[in-house]
Amino acid sequence: MKYYSSLLIVLLSVVALRAQILEPVKWDMHSEALGNDEFQLIFTATMDPGWSIYSQYTSDEGPVPTSFNFDAGAHYERIGQVEEKGKKKEGPSELFGGVIVIKFPSGPVVFTQKVKVKEYGKPITGYLEFMTCDDERCLPPTEVDFSFELSASAVDSKSTGAVEAPSSTKEADTPQRTSRPSEVKTKSTAAATPGPTASSPTTELPPSEGKILATARSIQAKDVAEGLLQPVLWGLQVDQLSEEIYQLTFTAQMEDGWSIYSQLTDDNGPVPTTFYFDGEGYERLGKMEEDGDVKEGPDPLFGGVTVIKYPHGPVTFTQQVKVKDAQEISGAIEFMTCDDTQCLPPTEVPFRINLAPLQVQIGDQPLAATPEAPIMSEAVDNFYGGLDIAAVNAEPAGLCGEEEVVATTRKSLWSILGLGFLGGLVALLTPCVFPMMPLTVSFFTKTATSRRKGITDATMYGVFILLVYLLLSIPFHLMDTIDPDILNSI
Structure with a gap:
């Protein structure tokens, strides 16, 4: 009997120890189809406050670098190396005797690997290894297995309606929809919207005489999911200036305290705002112009990197296009938003423009063009900062006047004491105490x-x-x- 009692105590103690194991780092893994049998494998690490993970390129004389180990196979091919993106900090670490380390002191941290699948049906497997530390201690290196089961249907749905860019210099410089948020290095200043080159001369705009032939606008719907931060909403207005020339105006509105970043900001810090255009039935005229209250200077969120940001809205981005035929124009806006203490992961907002009849969609709210477009002054009056006043009045984000206050009864201190006592009795049954x-x-x-x-x-x-x-x-x-x-x- 004593033997069984001792064994029971040992087993309960093991359970208690397991219940107290620290797991300050959580990993999320998913894939994104890029087209042409290519995929982006995305690994996202989220750390508890105070905990850090280390770069792939930190010295192995200190902590264990984060590494990705892929099982060999002839059914796929890796394209390039694993790219990493996050708030990075480099300097000596007292935990490792003053060794210079490269770490990510806060999440999320995104690692991406591009692959080309040669044979579907076999998963891409392997494991990642990482080490995590806080200011006083480090946990042992941990291995996390991964497996990606990729399907050809994802590539087909991604590629539907997409046309490969011709080999001309102009189209080669234009960012394509297949770029991902973690690949910040592909979004340099030139990636914003390149100007015309020698092989693609600029088309002169005919005078519009202050009139717009047709117009259409759409506003991004706010996600009503509980707890989801969405401090930036986009609006899109398309004005037909002539038979072939259209003007696209993208407008960002931010909540107080939140910023977005210019197309021209250094990609060593935040992700620049970037516009991706699909299709080839049109020609972009000049560069994407941006306008707003801009601020330039070092940003402590990105280790003092000089950034170009817009600390409040509205911010407008304008692009003119010359339409060759009435095909759909589609693409996405990629941007990052931060406040004074945190940044949200890079976000993509898709958009679509139908030319015959003129309709636009950004997010999931399409609006048809009015039969007779107003002149520019009227369009501005009805579209403040990219927000349709009628739509805002119909579904306000909050009440600006009197709001009904719901009275709530407070619990007495004795009831709180009683609940705490009952909670303590329940705690006696936990494997740490029993x-x-x-x-x-x-x-x-x-x-x-x-x-x-x-x-x-x-x-x-x-x-x-x-x-x-x-x-x-x-x-x-x-x-x-x-x-x-x-x-x-x-």
Whole structure:
């Protein structure tokens, strides 16, 4: 019987230890079809506050670098190396004796690997290895297995309606829809929207005489998912200036405190705002022009890299195109948004433009063109900063006037105390506490000279534990300025 009791205690202790294992890094893995049997494998690491992971290129004299190990196979081919993107910090680390390390002190951190599939039906497998540390300790290197099962149908749906760019210089410089957010190096300043080259002369615009032949606009719908941050919304307005010339105006509106970044900002920091255009039934005239209250300077979020950003909206991006035939113009806007303390992952917003009849769509709200377009001054009056006033009034983001206040009853301190007591009783059944109960009881019963003495010692032991936590909690009840996490920091 003693053997089985000891075995039970050991098993419960193992469960208790497993319940306390630290897992400060979570990985998300998915794939993105690029077309022509090519895929982007995307690995995203999210760390708990205070924890870091290390770059692939950090010195192996210190921490273990993050590495990706792919199982060999003839059914696929890797294109290039694994690219990494995130808030990077380089400097000496006291944890490793002053060795210079390259780490990501906060997430998300995105790693991407481009592959070309030669034979579908076989998964691409392997494992990644990483090490994570906080300011005082490091966890052992951890391996995480991965497996990607790619299908040809994903490539076919991605490629539907897409036309390969011709080999001319102009089209080769134009960013294609197949680029991904993590491949920031492909989005240099020239990637924004290149100007005409010698092989593609500029088309002169005919005078519009202040009139617009037709116009259409659409506003991105706000996602109503609970807890989802969406501080930037886009609007798209298309104006037909002549039989062949159209003007595309993209307008970004940001919530207070949030910024987006210029097409011309250094891609060593945030992801520049980039516009991708698909199809070949049109010609882009000149560069994408941007306008807004711009600010340039070092940004502490990106290690002091000089950035060009728009700290508030509206921000407008304007592109003129010459249409060769009435084909659909489609593409996506890629952008990153940050406030003073955090950045959201790069986001893509798709758009579509039908020319006959003129319709536009950004996000999932298409709006048809009006039969007779207003003159430019009227269009501006009805489209403040890219937002349709009628649409905003119909579905406001919040109430600006009087709002009904719902009264809520506060719980008394005695009820809170009772709930805390009941929670403590439930906590006795957890695997961290329950195995210790027989050991504690046997300690007092066997060391005491009498039953009364054992009960007295046990009672004093419990009272002193209660007093320790009660006295520690008093300052937090009396002073609101004390940091609730100060004891955890100590």
